[in-house]
Amino acid sequence: MTVQQRRKNFELNDRTLAVMMVTPSLILILVFAIFPMLQGLYASFFQIEPATLAMKPNGIENYRWLFKQPLFWSSLLRSLLWVSTTTVVQLILGLAISLLLHQELKGRNIARGLVLFPYLIPAIVISLTWRFILDPTMGVFNRMLMDFHLINRPIAFLANQKFALWFVILAGIWKYTPFIILMMLARLQVIPVELEEAARLDGAGPWQLFRYITLPWLMPVIVVTLLLRTIWTFRQFDIVYLFAFGGPLFATTTLPVLIRYLAFDARKIGPAAATATIMLVLMLVLSWGYFGWYNKAEKNLE
Template identity: 40%
Template sequence: MAEPNTDLPGDRLLAYLALSPSIAILILLVAVPMVTVFAMSMQHISLGELSGPFVGLRNFERVLADPAFLNALGNTFVWVFGSVAIEMALGLGIALLLNIDFRMRGIARAVILTPYLIPTVVAVLTWHYMFNDIIGVLNYLLMAVGLISQPLLWLNSTSMAMFSVILVGVWKFFPFVVIALMGILQAIPQEQYEAADIDGASALQKFWRITLPHIMPVFLLTALLRTIWTFHKFDIIYLMTGGGPIDATTTLPVLVYQQGFVDFALGRAAATAIITFAILGVLLAVYLHLMKRAEARQ
C-alpha cells in the first residue's frame, strides 16, 4: 500500500522561507564578491576607481607571463606542501602519543594546544625576536651546543627565510591536526586492538591494519582544510618577511596584495586571485577523490 504524500506545498514554502536568510547571507558574502572580482579581472582598473576600460583576458595573460607570478607560485607550493606535510606528520605522531593513557595526560594536551590559542601577531612578534641574528635565542642555543659557529640569518637569507616561515607556521597550526586526529583515535573500538594483541600483532601491524584505516578519512579531510587555509595564508608571511628577502617568500596572497595595494593594479590582482582560486579547486578535486577511495576501503 502506497504511503500518503505528506509533502505539502505549504511545507515546502515554509522550508524555503526558513532557508532564505542563509541563502541571502551566502549571496552577499560569497557570490557578490566573486562576481565583483571576476569583473575587475576583465578591466584595467586602479585603486580608488569603481570601473575601468574592458581588457578581456589581457590581465590573465600578463599575470601568467610575469616571472613574479611564476616565482610566487613556486614559493606557494613550497610553503603549502612543506607546512602541511610537517603539520600532518607531527600532528599524527603527537596525537598517537596523547592517545596513550599516562599520568598528567590532560596537562600535556593543554600544553600542546597552546600555540593554536596564541594570536598570530603575538606569535609572529615572539618568533621575530627569537630569529634575530644578534639577540635571538635560537642562534644563542645553537652556538652554545656547537651546532653553528656564527649566527644564522633566519629571515634575511634567501635560503633560510622560507624554512623559517614554515617553521613558524607548523608551530602555530599543528595543534589543529592533533585536535582533529585525537577525536577519531578515541573513537576506534578497543576490542580490535585486544583481538590483535591475542593474535600477536606488533605495534606497527596494529597501526597499519587498524589505526590507519580508521583515521584516514579524517586525516585526509584535515589535510584538505590545512591545505586550503595555508594556501591563502597571508598574515604570517607578510608580518615575518613581507615577502622578502628578494621575493624569496612571496606567495600568491602576498603577490595579490602587492599588485593591488602597492602597484595599484587591481585588475591584475583580481586575475591572480582567480587563478589562485582555480588552483585550489584542482587541489580540492584531488583530495575529494582520495577521500572517496579511503572511505571505499573501509
C-alpha cells in the same frame, strides 16, 4: 475552516517565517562572499585604473601579463612549497603526537591541554614571537647556535632570502599541528576495541597493529584533515605576510601575499584579480581531488 485549510494556513506561516529567518544571512553571504567573488572573476578581464576605477575590457591580457612575470611563477612555487611542506610535516608530527597522547601515560591530560596551545595564538603574536627568537642581536636562537659553536656570528634569518621562507614554514607547522592532534585524538578515542583485540590475538605486533588497524581507521579523518589543512594553508595570508611582509626581496611572497602586493602596492588591480581567480581554480581542483580520495578511504574501511 476545514482542517485542510487550517493546515495550509499553518504551512504558509511556516514558509513566511522560514524566509524571514533566512533572508538577512542570505543577503550578507551574497554581498560579502558571492558578489565579491564574481566581481573579482569579472574584473580579471578588465584593465582597471587604480585612481578612478575606470574599467576597460582587455580580454585575457591580465593573465598573459601575469604569466610573463617571473614573480608570479616564483610565488606559485613558494606557495606549493609552503603548502606541501607545512601540511606534510604537520600531519606526520600531529599523528605521532596524538598516538603518543593516546598511550596510558601519567600527566596525559595536562599534556593534551598544553599541546593545543599554539593553535590559540594569533598570527601577529606568532610573528612577534619568532621575530624575537630569531633576532640577530638579542634572539635566543642565534645565541644558542653561537654557544654551541655552530656559527661564528649571528645570522639575520628573516632578512636572509635562503632562510626566511623555511622559518615561516616552521611557524606554520608550530601553529597548526594542534589541529591535527585534535582531529586524530577524537578519532582514536572511538576506535573499536574489538578490532585491536582481535588483531592482538592473531599475534600482531605494534607495527602491524598500527599498519593494519589504526592507520586504516584514521584514514578518512587523515584525508579530511589533509584537505582542510591544504586549503587553509594555501589561502593563509596573515602568518606568511606578518613574518617578513613578503620580503626579503619577495622571498616569502606566496600567492595571497602577491595578490595584496599587486592590488595595493603595485596598483595593478586587473592582474591581482587574475591571480585571485587562478587561486580559486587551484583550490577547486584541490578539493575535487581530495573528495575522490576521501570516498575511497571510506570504502576501504568497510
